[in-house]
Amino acid sequence: MPTLVYSVNQFRGAQVDREQLSHDPEEFRVQIEEALQEWQAGNLQLIWLEIPIEKARLIPIATEMGFTFHHANEDSLTLTYRVQTDAFVPTYATHCIGAGGVVLNERRELLVVNERHRRDLSRPHYKLPGGALLAGEHLADAVVREVLEETGVQAKFESVICFRHWHGYRWGKSDIYFICRLSPLSEAISIQEAEIEECLWMPVEEYLASEFVSVFNKRIVKAAIDTSGFPTTWVDGYADPSRYEFFMPEMGPI
Secondary structure (H helix, E strand, O other), X not given: OOOOOEEEOOOOEEEEOHHHOOOOHHHHHXXXXXXXXXXXXXXXXXXXXXXXXXXXXXXXXXXXXXXXXXXXXXXXXXXEEEOOOOOOOOOOOOEEEEEEEEXXXXXXXXXXXXXXXXXXXXXXOEEOOEEEOOOOOOHHHXXXXXXXXXXXXXXXXXXXXXXXXXXXXXXXXXXXXXXXXXXXXXXXXXXXXXXXXXXXXXXXXXXXXXXXXXXXXXXXXXXXXXXXXXXXXXXXXXXXXXXXXXXXXXXXXX
């Protein structure tokens, strides 16, 4: 029976190779029992064990051995085991991230939507198009995509205006929502009917005076009009631009 293969990270945490896990629960039990003796004698702090969904029968064995749940993805569950009782276990993701777009045309009209599944169906609630980022998606790309999906309007990212941070969101997570300024590249509207009941270009003055617009939305639209925000930029030589993006005020060379 093959022994468990693992690598040790810089924090003295062992990361088990999921491919080496047996499919058979009893074989896995023997693997874990042998590995625990080695880990406890090896001055390790913490064990990371990722179990793919096709080997889900191993999970009860791991929990019997003292492993606890850390986080789950669609195709796997990650568990941890403290070899040292005071070992630090970093938390999993604590926030959801979203982005909304302030899209203003040359006639000072604002692109707004009225969602189909709003809480109060007795009245419209005009808000900015936007939504959640996809995994691995840049913020600037996400807000352009969300505007296009909800309204059919193509737009160009200009800058980040502000962000809102709040707690007690979906699944008990906190939420950060970025508000971005965009310029329209088209104006024809084609709504996402599953989510959007109404979409229109509304004069800014009418939007700011409307009783069907929240104070928060009025404030951020005003901020987008009065300030330039933080445009996207790059720090030469820093890292891979496919993995990073930066937003900061315009400035001279260092």
